[in-house]
Structures are given as structure tokens and as C-alpha cells.
Amino acid sequence: MTPFIRLHPRDDVLIARAQLVGGAGVENITVKGLVPAGHKVATRAIAAGEPVRRYNQIIGFASKPIAPGEHVHTHNLWMGPEGGAFERDYAFGADVKPQPAPREATFMGIRRVDGRVATRNYIGVLSSVNCSATAARAIADHFSRRTDPAALAAFPNVDGVVALTHGTGCGMASEGLGIRILERTLAGYATHANFWGVLVVGLGCEANQINAWLAHSSLREGETLKVFNIQDTGGTRKTAQKGIALVEAMLPQANAVKREPCSASHITIGLQCGGSDGYSGISANPALGAAVDLLVAHGGTAILSETPEIYGAEHLLTRRAVRREVGEKLIARIRWWERYTKANDGEMNNNPSPGNKAGGLTTILEKSLGAVAKGGTSNLQAVYEYAQPVKEHGFVYMDTPGYDPVSATGQVAGGANIICFTTGRGSAYGCAPSPSLKLATNSALWQRQEEDMDINCGEIIDGKASIQEMGERIFRQVLATASGEPTKSEQHGYGQNEFVPWQVGAVM
Template sequence: MPFIRHHPDDDVLIARIQLVGGTQVEEITVRGLIPPGHKLARRALAVGEPVRRYNQVIGFASRPIAAGEHVHTHNLNLGCDKGDFSRDYAVGADVKPPTEPQEATFLGIRREDGRVGTRNYIGILTTVNCSATAARSIADHFSSHTNPLALKDFPNVDGVVALTHSTGCGMDSEGLGMKILQRTLAGYATHANFAAIVVIGLGCEANQIKGWLVNSALSEGHRFRVFNIQDIGGTRKTIEKGVALINEMLPKANNVMREPCSAAHITLGLQCGGSEGYSGISANPALGAAVDLLVAHGGTAILSETPEIYGAEHLLTRRAVRPDIAEKLIARIKWWEQYTKINEGEMNNNPSPGNKAGGLTTILEKSLGAVAKGGTSNLEAVYEYAESVKVHGFVYMDTPGYDPVSATGQVAGGANIICFTTGRGSAYGCAPSPSLKLATNSALWQRQAEDIDINCGEIIDGNVSIQEMGQRIFQQILVTASGEKSKSEQHGYGQNEFVPWQVGAVM
């Protein structure tokens, strides 16, 4: 069949293959060229009439649309109110009763405090951009590319990574931006995928080490060491000290063994990037099916990217187990509306040019597909950026839509593995948490298989169901959490993708 229909009441069909003018589809004559993943009208639509996909409004006809015509940016938008659309939040309407817990295991790394990691790294963090070069130099000393024998005696250590950033000074030391940065760094410093951490500051920055330790309730110990470049006496001495500290940490870090652990110890960050018309049909709902399986086994999944669930948040409030959870999500949506307004933007700056080229027209359409990553499980909690995720089950974390920033917040919150759907072919990986890539279409899989872990395009091809693919994804999550390297790990992604959310004035 050359098209996909989500719901009997939808006004559009999705082209499975390129459709040319004159083709007959559902007794409709195609008018002009319809690229794969793009929409064609099932019926004539008048100006201002709502257009439905997934049985949800994705926009309004900006000019008359004939049956069989291509529906996209030239004839579909958010309407004259530019996003002032109403949503029925129906708090708790779709909450499901609890089900019998299921059991599955993976080979995890159990820490002294009972937390379980999926990887075993030593990390180098920086309080400020000024100490980034020294941190990178220390990590390079242990890199397999520059020093292949550095870790030969420590086979249980996955590597030494420097996670640097571009901020830490020129900012309000008491402001929201500083709170977010310190919360992010604290989340990484205590992450279960790190066996040990070294933190390097400059000495005079706004983000002072001592203040950060107090604010984050952290203190030095055998697995957590901090110092400043200015106190040590410069770059060379800093690098020497960092290398020496890590050499001290390596034997203990290596003294671990993977053991069977409950899937309840998996916290999964959900990401999508380079989305297109198939994202909401294949990879996203398949990942949602995997999320439901993980939650049924006691695990946790974090949905994020608030600008990319905008207009579909009512599908989440309906699943909120308590009114205050829904209210917190709605409050974050309103915060984003104000935040973009004061920065002279609007929430419909999404989709990106690549998204539109792939068939996504409005933020409503993109968001409806993005929310599908969250499956159907109850919404148990809503967190702010980089907050520690304590609740098991399906939760939401407020983050930007920019993938590295969003995933950084999820990992800071405790995500020990990431699943990342892509239709256009995003290049991304994450340290210290492995990232699995899920292709939405087989053409991407064939073109970029070296970067992709699972081909969800088989759903579009008619070879597997969403539920079958969800089971496959869930099994791959367990295998990856047990130590099998993802494609992005094989390529060495992870260090450059640490991008804390920078909010507020740069001064």
C-alpha cells in the first residue's frame, strides 16, 4: 500500500513512497508530486478549517486545499492566532490501573551505595570553560588513540572522559543559570556510571568549587577529588596532578564485576533528532512500546524536550497520576511561552528546516509524533532540568529541544542509557551513558547503518509491528546496559556532547 493512515477520521494520508500526479489513492487522484513521508489531503479543506493527523489537530488550512493535494507549509499553518489554540488537559483521564510487575535482568555494575551503573568511567569535570583545555589534556593521556597502553591493566574501566563546557563565569552567581549549571555538574559527579571523578576549576570564576560543593551537598573522598589551576601553579602542574590522581583511582575503579541486576535499575532518557514524517509512525511509537515494557519491569523512562511536546502536552496531562503533576507540566509550558516571548521568539520556531524537508509542517504535528516516545504508561512525576529523578516509572523532565542540551539534563538526572530516534540521520553519542540510535526509515538505515543500532523502518516496510519492534528495542536496551557497545560508542562520541543548558545573561 503506497500510503499510511493513522486514524479513520484523519484528513491526511502519509505517503509511504513518492507519489506522482495522477496516481489513484483511496479513490483520490494525487495532484502533483508527494515526497515520501509527506501528507496528501483525503478531502477538500476550506481556508481556516482544522486539519487532523493522529485524530488530533496539526494546524489549519491557510488556503483552499483540494483532495489529493500535497499538504505542507504552503497551505497549512497554526492559524491566524499563531499558536493560541486550546487543549483539553483532562487531567488523569487516561490513567491506567497498576499491572502485575514483571522481571527482567541485565548485567550491571553495583556501586557501594546500591545504585547500578551501565558503564564504568572515570570522569573529569570542569567548573568553568577556563579549565577545559587542562581537563582535555588529562583525558588525552589515557586515550586509546594517543596512549593505547594507558589502560591495558584496567580492562574493567571503560575510559577516562573529560566533560567540559563553555560557561561557569560571566554569570549571576545566584541566578537560575548558575543553579542549573551546578545541578548539572552535581548530577554527573554522582552518576552511577562514574567510578570516580576529578573536578578542575580555575580559581577566580563565578562558579567557585567551594560554593558548588556546599550547594550540592558534596564532599571530597577517595573517588571524588577537586582542585584549582591557580592553586596548583599553572597548566603543566595541573595536568600532572590530574594524571596522578587518576592513576591512583584506576585500581579501585577497575575492581568491579558485572552482575545480574533488575531492569528496575535502568533509567532511560528518550530523545529524537532529525525527525521527519515517519518519526511518529515507526521509531517513536516503537520506542514508546519499549518504554511501556521497561516501566512494567520497574524501570524509569524520562521524556523531555518541552518545545517539542508543545501542543501535545494534553496527551501527557491525561496520564498524570495526580493533579499537581499535570499542573507542574502546564506551568513549564507557560514558562516556555514567556521565555521565548522575552527573547523575541515563538514556540513555533520548530520544526527545523530538516524536519520540514522530511514532511513535518507545524510544531503540533511534530509534537504529536514526539510524545509517542513516551508510550502509554502513567505519568508519575515532572522534574525541572537536571533534577535528580527519584520516582520509578514514566516521568517528564523539562529541557530545551536541542538534543545535546536535553540529554545532558537527563543524564544529570540519572539516565544511565539513552534511546535516540532519528529520521534524517543525527550524529550523537553520550558519555557516560550509552546512546542507542533508532532509524525511522529503511533508507536511512541503508545509508547510515554504521551510526544506527536498530532499523524501525521495518515497520513502514510492513515487516514487523510496533509492538514487535518495541520488544526488540527493549531487549537491545538490556544488552547495551550489560556492556555491549552502541554504534556511537564505537565511533568515540560522548565527550563533546556534554552541553549544560545556559540560561540568563552572559555578563
């Protein structure tokens, strides 16, 4: 193998496969100084102000002259004088392709009475407001296998009782975008197929009133949805006792499920990347994209999100939009984010994080071009706002922040029953009630943190596997996970603390 990776003949940079030292030869140039693994080295002389290309796409502009063989990073590459606002060719629908021939993979799923199919079987305890979080946790903790391994021994088909609490629900307007997002998120979890039943615990005087939430969400109490308030019940202890009794009544029915062969069309994957590095867009992300294309061919659904992390690459998605209005809705969300960050004295290039930069990423443009690779090559069927129910099958988009817990919370609220999460720096993450698969972008991470990673996509960098081979492997692991095989994050008990609804608007 060469010590570098060239992604496109027209690129201005190469990617170091391993650390390059001064004097090393790459193609027909000599490296000047130290270039860390995953970082970029210039292939030609680049004048100040000139665009720099990777993936044959603009990743930024030279902030000063760059010599051939020089390390290209934050010291000499930036977004440009207009913060990345250069012209993009949206070419709505130009790359739409015929639907793939249908295929029929299956997995062992749990079929609910309404026809939906689950990949897990939990009972959930949601809080309507931060004030009821402690009571909600007390209810779930009573059934915790971590504190009592025999707590659910009589109910082997129940994956657990989990409390999903949050830090909002009050100190906010009772009308407007913020409360609508919270209501939508809670409704998505309360009706998620991976929950047999859900309790919703409130305080009683919060802005997010449970009765108003039920009405706005077209929900009502029943066998699988119970709601109550601390103030009405008579305090924290009585609330916990009531919740425990309600869960105990649910457990026998929740346990009376069985797994059966189900079409892969019932799988909906939320696509995430966190702790990205210079290899993310070369290995794990395109491999996950290959798996997405396979899932779509089998009738399944994949949700790409993290709008601040597609900035500068959105034109690659609009070209795949099945209708012009789908592409235009995506651009409208980009414009919203530009206004939103400006109003909060920020900019779209607030992302990448320090860890991303240490791993070789320089600008959000570069990060985004690698991030969109998670979406494969399938047609873009629809664009959803945060936590909206995903109804279209195939490849879709949901507008979310780039912060992984907030983003995945919206995807799960929309119906994702599996999360696939790529990482190059080593993110630790889980997402109850949906299992989360962790995909390492490089073998050094896999060797260092294998207890958290499910698949090593670093084999692509090492020359041991192709993107398509790794995509097939990921797809097969998705089927196994959907069938009940536990992920590494599930084994560690991740999932309850990662429920983070998106807070928009003033905290009052």
C-alpha cells in the same frame, strides 16, 4: 502494501510511504503533483482557516484552500492566527490506568557500594568553567585509547577516562536560575552511577566557584571526588600532571568491579528524538514507546523531555498524570516556555528545523504529536525541572530544551544511565557516561547510515514488523546495552563533546 499510510479514520491527510507522483490514486482521490516520501496528501477539500488533523489531532490550520490530493506542507498549513494557542482538553488523570503486573527482567550491571547500579564504568574529568576545559581535556587525553590503544590495557573493566567540558561557568550571575542549573547539572554528573570517580577542575576566579558548588550541592571531597584549581596548582602543565596522578591512583580501584545480574528496575532511559521526519511518529517513536511500557512493567524508569517539542501534545500527557498537581506542573512549564520564547523575540513554532520540514514535518504541533509517542502509554508519575534527580520509578517528565545535547545532558544529570535516540534524518550523537542507542525511523536512512544506527525501525513502514515486535526488540537491546554491549556511537567515540549544560539568562 499501499503507497500511503492512514493513521486514523478521521485524519485529513495520508502519509506517503514512498514518493507519490501526480495522477497516482490514493484511496478515492487523485494525487496532484509530486508528494515526497514521508510527506502528507489531503484526503478531502479543506477550507482556509479550517483545522487539519493527523493522529486525529490538530496539526495546524489551512493557510489557504487545500484540494483533495494536494500536497499539505508549509505552503498551505500553519499554526493559526494565535500561534497554536487553541483550546486543549487537559483532562488531568482521565487516562490513568492500573499499574501493570510486575515483571522481572535482569541485565548484567555494576553494583556500587551505595546500592546504585551502573551500566558503564568511567572516570570523569569535569570543568567548572570554560577556562579550565583545556586542562581537563589534557588529563583525559593522557588515557585515551584513540591515541594510545594500550593506555588502559591494564584496566579492562574501566570503560575510559572522559573529559566533559562546557562553554559557561563565568560571565554569568553568581546567583539565580542560570548558576543553579549549572550547579545541579555538574552535581548530577559528579555523582552519576556510571562514574567510579570524578575530578572537577576549575580556574579559581570564576563565577561558578568550586567550594560554593560543593556546599550548594551537599557534596564533599573524598575517594571518588577530587577538586582543584589551575591558579592554586600553579598553571596548566602542573594541573594536568596533578590530574593524571589522581586518575592513576583511582584506576586500580575502578578496575576492581564486576558485572552481576541486576533487576531491570535499575535502568533509567532518557528518551530523545533528533533529525525527525514524517515517519518518526509512525515507526521509531511509537516502537520506543512500546519498549518504555515494557521497561515500566519491569520496574524501570523512562524520562521524556524536550518541552518545546511536546507543545500542542501536552494534553495527551496530562490525561496520564497520576495526580492533578503532576499535570499542572507540566502545564506550568509549557507556560514558562511561551513566556521565555516571547521574551527572546521567538515563538514555539521556531521548531521544527529545516531538516524536519524536508522530512515531511510542517508545524511544531505535528512534530510534538509524534514526539510524545516515545513515552508509550504508561502513567505519568512526576514532572522534574532540568537536571533534578529523578527519584520516581516509571514514566516521568523532565523540562528541557528541544536541542538534543542540552536535553540529554539534563536527563543524564538526573540519573539516566542509557539514552534511546530516534532519528529520521540521520543524527550523529553519543552521550558519555551513558550509552546511546540510535533508532532509525526509515529503511533508506538505515541503508545509508547503518554505521551510526543500532536498530532499523523502518521495518514497521516496510510492513516487516509491528510496533509491538519492534518495541520488544528495542527492550532486549536496552538490556544488552546495559549489560555492556557497545553501541555504534560508543564505537565511534562519541560522548565527550555532547555535554552541553543549559545556559539560561544573560551572558555578561
